[in-house]
Amino acid sequence: MKKSTILFTILIMVVTITAFTTMEETVSSNPAHPNSTVHAQSDSIVLGMGCFWGAEKRMSELPGVLDAESGYAGGNNARAGYEDVLNFERRLRMGRASGRNHAEVVKVTFDPQQLSLENVLAKFWESHDPTQGDRQGNDIGSNYRSAIYYHDDAQKTLALATRDAYQQALTAAGYGQITTEILPLKNYITAEEYHQDYLVKNPDGYCGLGGVNVAYPATERTKHTTAATSTQSTQPIDSKDLNFAQQLVVFESENCEFCAQFKHDILDHWRSDMPVVTTMNPNPPVDWVLDKSLFASPTMVLFKEGQEVARYTGYNGEKEKFWQWLGFQLLTPEQQKIAFEQGTERAFTGSNLDEKRPGKFVDPITGATLFLSKTKFNSGTGWPSFIEPVEGSITYHADNSDYMQRTEVRSASSGIHLGHVFNDGPPPTHKRYCINGNILKFVPD
Template sequence: MSNNSLDNGYPFVVLGMGCFWGAEKRMLSLEGVLDVESGYANGEITASYEAILAHERQLRLGLSDLKNHAEVVKVWFDPAKTTLEQVLARFWESHNPTQGDRQGNDIGSNYRSAIFTASDQDLPIAEASKATYQQALTAAGLPKITTEITRLTHYTPAETYHQRYLQKNPNGYCGLGGTGVAYPSATRFNPYPNSGLVIYGASNNHNTEAFLHAILETYPLPFEIRRVNTASNTATDTPLTLQFEHHGRPVGEFTGPYDAPYEAFWRWLGQYLLTEEQQYIAFSQGTERPFCGPYLTEKRRGWFLDPLSGVALFHSDKKFDSGTGWPSFYDVMPNAVSLVKDRSHGMIRTEVRSASTGIHLGHVFEDGPAPTHLRYCINGQVLLFKHDA
């Protein structure tokens, strides 16, 4: 482990971005970062530069199955000046996290993209940042992120000549090239201040593992998440339990079922995040009174989100004034909603539900403007608006 004196008083995260020379320079330039050190992490061999290169050759020849170390940078930061998410925003933007065991001209598992956290509590933040950046990459037509995200299990500082390499060799090889896609925000969108979800226990079966994957990776949840222990703890027999807190006090507990599509969880969460009227619309196919709901005259550029999962449903550039008294859109984000036949009230209509949570949003009609000629007539009560600053 590093002997850096900052270990005693400041948080850190260990990041794999390909060659650590360029990664060190990129991360050190971020405001709030106190120090950066090049090193090797989370492999199963003795760590040194030459040993890692030799082991990678063995892996390619099929002569070993031991995991190699990743070239990494250890990043210490001042939490009074920046956050872990802001550090990770720089990480995502500074390399291409979709390439697997490759970065620039460097090929091999030792150049893999990776986030190794100092604590279990940091894992949900890392996973949430991945989900946030994946949405931006997907919108730009880029593939899935391949970044390894796990707890730090081993770290060895790199040799002295690797430290501050590009400061000592200004024309040296950098090897980094980002995707050109900006991280959407350096702070979590949190419309529910002083509230959050605490995750206790372990995911010890397929259902709970799939559930946690959906919660931590698939959905950019619009509230704080904190994980108290995971399967890497000794108490792996502790059942998975979710606790909702408000102002630091527990107000409710969820222990399952954890079966997809997680309807029981979303209903449980809704009782703490939504008003009674919102719950009625979301879970009982209710309708708000026309001209009385929010966002009817919202004209700022931004995203309309599911209020529970945080998934983007509509963008403001697809919004129009239909004169009906409800927020209306002529198009929807890809795969964001599901359509269901609705035969209630003696009519045959097409109901619009959020694909992530299954909550009722409204209905879609074929009397909208070009180019789709559709009108998604949506209850503003079951939307969140995130302004594109």
Template sequence: MAISSSVLISACGDGEAAAKASRPAMPAVTDSIVLGMGCFWGAEKRMAAIPGVLDVESGYANGDIAGTYDAVLAHERMRQWGKTSLRNHAEVVKVTFDSAKVNLETVLIQFWESHNPTQGDRQGNDVGSNYRSAVYTHDASQQAVALKTRDAYQTALTAAGLGRITTEIAPLEKYFTAEEYHQDYLVKNPDGYCGLGGTGVKYPGASSAGQSAGMPPLDPATLDLQRQLIVFESADCIYCQKFKADVLEHWQSPVAIARSLSPQAPAGWTLAKALFATPTIVLFEQGREVSRYTGYNGDTGRFWQWLGFHLLTPAQQKIAFEQGTEYPGTGSHLDEKRPGTFVDPLSGAPLFRSDAKYESGSGWPSFFNPLPGAITLHEDDSHGMRRVEVRSASSGIHLGHVFDDGPPPTGKRYCINGNVLKFVPDKAS
């Protein structure tokens, strides 16, 4: 399964046993349908949330090749290289449900709301014909319900400004059960990849069968029109939670940031294109998207670098990301003596207090002590010298170097480029 975020792929015996034990015995009257929603890990979890669904099995359907994971991936590569015209399987889930407790229309409402059926051979981070949206039926009555619900949902999508549904609706011709390690994958691997939760458009005239993605967009009155970051999330996205823990819970940046469970832009604001994965962090200026960062996977440095190339000047970027150095005597804050704090210009995290600043005569702002946990130190052998580089612990940007010729009490001289510092004066008491 080709995904853009790193995934933990490890078996968990206890989780597998628990998942199997939790499956109820089948009642006398059941029905089933086969659905393609992109990666079957997330599809399995979403369809299993419907009351009355008895079992959801991952599999491969309606292709012309062997029904194995390796065969599907290899065949898709051959298709992309133009070396075969044979049809690939779709990754699917076989949804078995108690007809006395839930009808097919309710199952299909959850299907339509839980993914984006307008993307063709793509879903979330996954691209390829094996990730196509599909409804594979076993009789004419199922086909009729599938077409009816498709047309109803298309009306809602069109009203919301989205494109045409590309979902394949056809009789089920071939079906293969996926390998055991794919079954109940997110039960066994809670940190596993789940994909995007849908378009955010509700099925007309009905509430969602399970975990609906139909959340309202953010109110623009609560946002900063001049410059605003919005983190577009989905309810079951483990990487959204990771971004929250790694970045949002420590947010001190001067740029306003907000979180949205709707994939739609605030009213009157404009996205450059539809979202296809979560989290996606979008930078808006004057209500229009200027850049986006898609698919956070724990690399905070990469996120801050993306943001830095939009917030910092070219001179600041050269220092922050290329270990550049301003000419002595040319940088900012050399003569700054007011009580206050020097902070990271990207993250806003405090770095040095002004009472730790002193006149070193070097031509760069110098400090004898950083704030606790504010910096990290790294060996630097560049330019034929052995030095110790100083970086911001929050954003990872290059700040300068530290030397052992400073004043008491530390004996250190933190020689910092003033152009990558922002000074925040203390409030008058």
């Protein structure tokens, strides 16, 4: 073989290997997400929206997003971790440090052929409150600032344009000036693995509420995607339809598995006297006042005379904990002592002792039926007594307090203490459910 032919063959092999290697590199895995594949034609932008757990979840919902990665960016430190960022923020607020902290951010990698950058930014603006400065909801500090960190002039230009467009929409809705910083990306650091896909891996996490319910002004490029992916727009609840004296409002959000669980566990079985209503709008009912902004869903807020008096944030199946919270809003101090401290009223002093009308005795918080009046009898002990409860309405617990061995009974729906059961009742059960009358509510037939 001629020398020139050999050299040409070697050159072809080198070019082929180089091209193959380049192709391999353009379809690579994200080091923080080993199973995620980034397309050769992908683009990315880094966004700060407060806590990156909710930001990652919201941005990953967009069709065309290939990866949403939690991280830190925009600070002076080239290296940082979660504790570093928090500790530096504490020192800044105490005046013991100077400089610029990182913000919690999400790096959004997307396919421009499926999703435009303007659509990404529209989702960004709609998914948080960009007017709050160094905070987002209850998360306060410069590490929770709203931010867009771009990597070229085209991204900068579009970021500024979308900011101005969204400012007009916010102003028309009565909101203040946008505080979002728009700067070149610097010192981006991938967050620790346990922060990645946090709301998927942690069942006690919270869903982000999705901004201030002001839609990004649709353009020809965003109409289709915005209609399909933006937060559901609803009008604030009309307070005329609510109970002014006291009203429970459940603030929910789209695609929130914790909201669905709360509905399944609590709302689908609601029998409480407390009026309740749900809404997808994070704003209070018209002319009513929230004590502070909402930052997670579901959030249950109790209003009295149009003012927030208590709230319960988040839910992950802790039914008794929620009912205890509501019980502290509904019960008198005497009832609270019985319900939550295993207290006992003095004999012959409680209510419902002489109640003989046909009806039912219910849990004062949940409204669940506990006993029927036809099972009530006069035991002479000074407490309302029953031969049996409604099936499945109570639970039994060993009680060795006061140097005695007794069986405590609690409400199955709320977990509150009711009294004790003894084996000295009349037939046919020979049981005596000795119940505190003040913790029962009677509902006549």
